[in-house]
Amino acid sequence: SQQGEEDPQALSIQEGENATMNCSYKTSINNLQWYRQNSGRGLVHLILIRSNEREKHSGRLRVTLDTSKKSSSLLITASRAADTASYFCAVSGGGADGLTFGKGTHLIIQP
């Protein structure tokens, strides 16, 4: 299995602080993706990083990928209450089959 595993399982921080979540996976990948899920809703794509990329930015999001360690991290800077959600990493081998998801990190931003 290429399963991604997030760490920590839950994270609670104060508004304005930075939040870092980590993801590890088992086999070679074509790309790694991060998704956000608000309570009771579907997943929303945040960022995709390809296996030949090391870092990618999108607004307040920064993702790193270390293929030698089979790990990735998602950094959310200057957190806001609206960032409260579950965050999932998902890995893709690049084929037609679907993504393999981790169990997620539940992030709570305290006002």
Place this chain on the structure above:
Amino acid sequence: NAGVTQTPKFQVLKTGQSMTLQCAQDMNHNSMYWYRQDPGMGLRLIYYSASEGTTDKGEVPNGYNVSRLNKREFSLRLESAAPSQTSVYFCASRQGYRQPQHFGDGTRLSIL
């Protein structure tokens, strides 16, 4: 701008009943997917359709069947529902194999 639409949003079934979950996308995507999400878990792939006219099994296909009705629609059928199939079901689509997936809001299914 609907994206991926799933129906119904909620459903309660009795053990042994059958039902079909519907999914439609309006983004002209080639590939479509069905996942299930259980409490405290990530999503697990049930079935997928790489393109119109093809379907393949994912990680947890037992107890399910699918139909890719046309490019827009991909349905998931439970022939004889079991309590272990109580879950939230998500449909997703994507244009290419290396593109992100777009998800519907899910169908919450309870089997008593």
